[in-house]
Amino acid sequence: MDLTLNEVIEASNGEILFKNCEGIFNKVSTDTRKIEKGSLFIALKGENFNGNDYVVEAIKKGASIVIVDEVKFDSKDLNNNGVVIKVGDTKVALGAIAKYYREKLGIKVVGITGSTGKTSTKDLVAAFLSGKYSVFKTKGNFNNEIGLPLMILELDSSYEVAVLEMGTNNFNEIHRLANIAMPDIATITNIGVSHIENLKTRENILKEKLSITDFFKENNPLVINNENDMLQKIKEDNRFKLEKIGYNEECEVYAKNIDLTEKTTSFDVVTKSGESYRFTLNMVGKHNVLNALLGIQISRELGVTFEEMNDGLKNLQATSMRLEFIKKGDFTIINDCYNASPDSMKAALDVLKTYSGKRKIAVLGDMGELGDHSKSSHKIVGEYALEKADIILSTGKFKEDYKEGFGKDTLIFNSKNELIESLTRRIKKDDVILIKASRSAKFEEIVKYIENL
Known part of the structure; x- marks a missing residue:
């Protein structure tokens, strides 16, 4: 160092x-x-x-x-x-040392925040940029007031760009993280209800996420997902240069001709000037088109060509337990145990629906930090799973709410072990099994058990 x-x-x-x-x-x-x-x-x-x-x-x-x-x-x-x-205070000291070091290195920093999609977007941004630059990215979920400084302190002068994820579950955390990381470019993936337990309203969540721009200098770019209803409310501001991505021509870059398969996601990206390029991601799910567009616009801001971005995709390293497909004998596991929110649950269920198999099984656990929205959010996800899953297996505090939404084809259990025992007996040839919950539920234990059958 x-x-x-x-x-x-x-x-x-x-x-x-x-x-x-x-x-x-x-x-x-x-x-x-x-x-x-x-x-x-x-x-x-x-x-x-x-x-x-x-x-x-x-x-x-x-x-x-x-x-x-x-x-x-x-x-x-x-x-x-x-x-x-x-x-x-040692925690304050950790942040202060990281801030000092970041300023000393003078490296370009990309800050990523949002309710969901931060990690996938981070992985895509780092890959696109790697076509031109030496890139560092946040490891795992080191995105809080301890993890972020530790990531910065892993940097050295060999890196040209750092892609840093910033998470929050309470007021003013993003402000403090931005003060440490001092991002040159920032993006907000979306505004949902993750962490609404402490932040109370989506309006407060938006305000908290916008704090990523608090230490911008004049005209730093803020790239937003314009398909999100809350982010559409952001207006031009002298703190930042607002840039939008999405599915329509008013955006700096937009996507069309989207093609989804079991293994890839392809789309044309089009700029306001009419320039077009086709990308194919080794990632599944339409939600990753928007994540990729955020990365593409950030990369354009840093002078990376479409061809260089495409070369960088060869270096894509997705964080584990994020829509990870595991072929086990004659059935398939979709391991998405990294975390869970209503939006990411819906995205995972969309993938389950499109993946070929005779029967679609959703093993769903609790989504954390939803506060007063917890019961309704689990019920809504259950309703969303109709026609996407044939059966839901659930355990946890909100299993009854999944059942209320999904109906009679919901099996609920008092423990994870009971669920595993029932799931093991039910697996048939050509089943596709989605396993998803918040990290605190440790549903990766279910994945490991059936993976070793």
Whole structure:
């Protein structure tokens, strides 16, 4: 890493308590289990842990610098090793160090937020840009106030563009993330009801997502999905240059001649000037057309040609458990356990409907953080599944709501194990089985079980 001890102290507004070495480090860690020699360890606190308890362990494992906000160790136990820096709040310090490092690198940053589709869009943006640039992208779901800074601190001068995902489940989180990442270009995928439990209304969700532009300089591009009803309400603003994608000619780029197969999604992209190019994605589902258009417009802003974007698609690496197709003997599993919201549930059910097979089975679990909208949202998804699935199997808090929407062909269970046992008995030749729920439900356990039958 291209950061010095003095820069860490300056960025974190910290003070040195003990200095037993030069404080040279090559990576940042918040987990003592993953510490390597020459690490900088930041002692974070959570509901069930306090990193300040593990300072001595971190230094024994080779950390050259430790940042704390509580002193819970005896200096003798350091054995004259490591540098210890005291700050007011280690989480704030982590963000401040990442912000300092991002500004020092001077790298182009693309910020991605939205209710759903962030991860797929991130994967597509990174692929398109890779046709011209060396690109870094957020790993997994490292998109919060701990994950985002850690991603930035994995950057180095070999990268030209960073594609960073930004998530939220409460007010002002996107503002704080944008302050750290300072995006040059941003996109909002859509505004749905994900995280409405804390944010209360879709209007508040829109306001929260728009905070991604709070640290824009004059005329930075904001690329939006104009097919979303809430995003259509965004007006031109002196904070950003508004650019729209969608299915009609008023957009900067739009799609037509869409062709969906079991393995690919093809479409023509057309610009306002009439330029056209055909893309084929190794991803399924019409929703990915809009995700791709966001990536295409961002790439155009960064000077990437359609031909270079197409070359970049060879590097597409989709995040696991996102519409992942698993052929198992004579049936197919659609593993979409990464997360769930009403919009992503509907998109997955659309894919289930179009995938060839004799019987379509939907194994659906709870969608989290919907608050007062929880019961109605699960019922609506159940209704949407009519004519897309032949049968629904469900367990969780809202299983009865799926049944109310879908009707008599809904089987509900008191536990995941009961569901697995019933599903295992029911699988027949040429079945297609969609498995989807929020991450907290851990429905990947169902995937692993039937995958190993």
